[in-house]
Amino acid sequence: MSQSDTVQRILDAAEVLFAQKGFAETSLRAITSRAGVNLAAVNYHFGSKEALIQAVFERYLTPFCQALDGKLQELEGQGAADLEKLFGVASRLALGSHGDEPRRAMIFFRLSGQAYSQPQDHLRAYLREHYGAVFRRFLALLRTAVPEVPPMELFLRVHFSLGAVIFTLSGMESLQTISKKDFNTDITAARITQQLLPFVVGGIRG
Amino acid sequence: MSQSDTVQRILDAAEVLFAQKGFAETSLRAITSRAGVNLAAVNYHFGSKEALIQAVFERYLTPFCQALDGKLQELEGQGAADLEKLFGVASRLALGSHGDEPRRAMIFFRLSGQAYSQPQDHLRAYLREHYGAVFRRFLALLRTAVPEVPPMELFLRVHFSLGAVIFTLSGMESLQTISKKDFNTDITAARITQQLLPFVVGGIRG
DNA sequence: CGCGGGGGCAAACGTATGTTTCAAACGTTT
DNA sequence: AAACGTTTGAAACATACGTTTGCCCCCGCG
Numbered sequence: 001m002s003q004s005d006t007v008q009r010i011l012d013a014a015e016v017l018f019a020q021k022g023f024a025e026t027s028l029r030a031i032t033s034r035a036g037v038n039l040a041a042v043n044y045h046f047g048s049k050e051a052l053i054q055a056v057f058e059r060y061l062t063p064f065c066q067a068l069d070g071k072l073q074e075l076e077g078q079g080a081a082d083l084e085k086l087f088g089v090a091s092r093l094a095l096g097s098h099g100d101e102p103r104r105a106m107i108f109f110r111l112s113g114q115a116y117s118q119p120q121d122h123l124r125a126y127l128r129e130h131y132g133a134v135f136r137r138f139l140a141l142l143r144t145a146v147p148e149v150p151p152m153e154l155f156l157r158v159h160f161s162l163g164a165v166i167f168t169l170s171g172m173e174s175l176q177t178i179s180k181k182d183f184n185t186d187i188t189a190a191r192i193t194q195q196l197l198p199f200v201v202g203g204i205r206g
Numbered sequence: 207m208s209q210s211d212t213v214q215r216i217l218d219a220a221e222v223l224f225a226q227k228g229f230a231e232t233s234l235r236a237i238t239s240r241a242g243v244n245l246a247a248v249n250y251h252f253g254s255k256e257a258l259i260q261a262v263f264e265r266y267l268t269p270f271c272q273a274l275d276g277k278l279q280e281l282e283g284q285g286a287a288d289l290e291k292l293f294g295v296a297s298r299l300a301l302g303s304h305g306d307e308p309r310r311a312m313i314f315f316r317l318s319g320q321a322y323s324q325p326q327d328h329l330r331a332y333l334r335e336h337y338g339a340v341f342r343r344f345l346a347l348l349r350t351a352v353p354e355v356p357p358m359e360l361f362l363r364v365h366f367s368l369g370a371v372i373f374t375l376s377g378m379e380s381l382q383t384i385s386k387k388d389f390n391t392d393i394t395a396a397r398i399t400q401q402l403l404p405f406v407v408g409g410i411r412g
Numbered sequence: 413c414g415c416g417g418g419g420g421c422a423a424a425c426g427t428a429t430g431t432t433t434c435a436a437a438c439g440t441t442t
Numbered sequence: 443a444a445a446c447g448t449t450t451g452a453a454a455c456a457t458a459c460g461t462t463t464g465c466c467c468c469c470g471c472g
Contacts (some may be wrong), residue, residue: 004419022324027459036422043461045419096374110323112350117376118228124380136388152389153401159381160370160405167369170323174330175365182342183358195359199366203409210449233429244451249431251449 007045009035015056017109023053023118040071047053051144057115060108061127068093072137083145090138106189109169116166117139146204154204161200168196211224215241221262225316229324232319260332266314266317266332271340274299278343288349289407296344297403312395315375322372352410360410367406374402 012153013035017026028049046052073088075081088195115123139158143151156158166177171187219241223232234255239243279296281287282287321329325353345364349357361378374381378395 006419022230023226025324027463031457038419039460040422041420042463055361066212081447113323116373117316117323118231121248150386152391152393155385155389156398156401160374160402161341162343163370163373164366164409165369167322167373168366171365175362179358179361183361185358188360195362196366198412199363200410202412203370206404206408212449233430234431244449245430246432246452247450255430 003160006035006037006041009037009057010042010045010052011059014052015060015107018053018056018114019107022114029049032115035037035186047066050122053123057111057123057127058130064093066129069134069137072141075141076137077174079087080144081141082141083204084197086141086145086198087140087197092194095193102189102193106169106172109166113166113170142204149204149206152206157204159206161203164203165196212241212247214245215243216248216251216258217262217265220258221266221313221317223312224259224262224320228320237270247257251388256328263317263329263333266310267337270299271285271337275340278340281347282343286337286350287347289348289410290356290403292347292351293346293403293406295400308399312375312378315372318378319372327341348410355408355410355412359412363410363412368410370409371402374398 010031014026014031017031017034022027029039031052034199035041042052044050046055068090071093075086075089095105115127139155142154142158146154149157154187172192175188175192176187179185216237219237220232223237223240226232234248235245237258237294241247241411248255248258252261274296275297281292281295302403322332347360348364352360355363378398379397380394382395385391
């Protein structure tokens with residue numbers, strides 16, 4: 001067939017492994033081995049490891065950003081929206097817009113964390129170029145939701161929130177481990193993300 | 207001399223390079239070259255690259271945690287402290303307890319971000335084992351500061367805050383770059399960290 | 413039927429890495 | 443001054459990596 005499922009198999013494997021072990025620590029051999037395809041397939045279909053990394057992000061981010069953009073345009077039409085609504089929409093979309101379980105979302109947030117903390121400059125530039133518009137649209141809506149917060153401070157606080165979210169969802173398993181050891185409580189991922197919302201809202205308000 | 211400054215030179219170089227490029231992406235050759243020492247010196251003095259990574263963290267974290275622990279014990283004696291005071295103390299100590307400029311602190315937060323997002327399991331275990339006690343002491347004090355927040359939620363929100371802080375200070379330069387491009391404003395690192403405090407306090411209160 | 417090309421495969425290539433080796437240089441002690 | 447343990451030095455080692463190379467198969471078109 002013209003476009004085999006080899007591409008998808010590679011992307012699936014790469015997504016999980018990159019999230020588990022990081023970009024540099026994941027070899028193409030580990031990816032192709034998990035995907036059950038030949039080593040050369042990566043360079044054949046994607047050109048390079050760097051391009052594969054970008055492709056992994058693109059496959060996840062494009063549908064999400066399109067969905068978010070649509071929702072945001074809706075909200076723009078309806079006039080002012082409050083903080084809870086805005087973050088609620090983004091959160092529901094991020095966790096559920098992919099049909100499959102939110103496990104996928106968690107994997108992706110781990111990827112984002114790595115993209116941010118490691119200096120994958122090419123990736124940062126790529127993300128900024130392709131998805132910066134949606135981010136700015138979101139920021140503009142936020143501004144109308146909390147006009148009492150100066151734009152510059154709002155901008156910073158949104159980044160703080162992004163940090164809390166990415167960091168939390170990146171280290172979800174270790175968070176669950178610790179909470180079990182220190183509090184004798186099993187806590188679901190859903191509950192953690194649910195707690196994230198009031199924290200973010202409270203932080204943005206200051 | 208019995209313990210030469212080679213060890214310190216290596217630690218200095220490793221600290222900066224690890225923060226700049228990540229652990230896996232930084233070769234021992236890059237480190238020893240920057241330090242002006244022989245390649246074999248790392249394995250001679252530290253045993254392995256992994257041990258070097260731990261040593262970098264230890265050199266920074268041990269003085270900080272000792273200082274923090276002392277301050278916290280003081281506060282315990284003085285009865286209840288409020289949120290602003292607790293986070294203020296921790297923040298001042300983290301940014302200034304090392305004599306030298308807060309640049310050092312920023313470097314270290316970048317390191318922390320990488321330690322968290324990459325699955326350096328050995329590092330996570332090491333940090334937990336050596337510095338978990340201080341963290342628990344801090345958490346206990348927080349509990350008395352906001353008794354209205356259930357312990358479990360407080361625990362989560364502290365982690366959210368940690369995420370915001372680490373994420374922010376990790377990506378400080380890119381944050382400054384963006385703010386300059388989008389807001390035409392130069393923003394100092396000090397101002398960003400200063401904005402971090404009300405965000406964290408607001409988030410913890412919910 | 414032939415044959416042309418897209419995709420898959422094993423193998424090899426060049427390079428960069430962490431680590432080891434062993435001899436030379438150094439400083440301290442006797 | 444001689445002997446010793448500690449530290450440095452240049453070089454080599456084994457390995458793992460990303461990438462490239464040819465050769466094979468197989469399907470669709472002439």
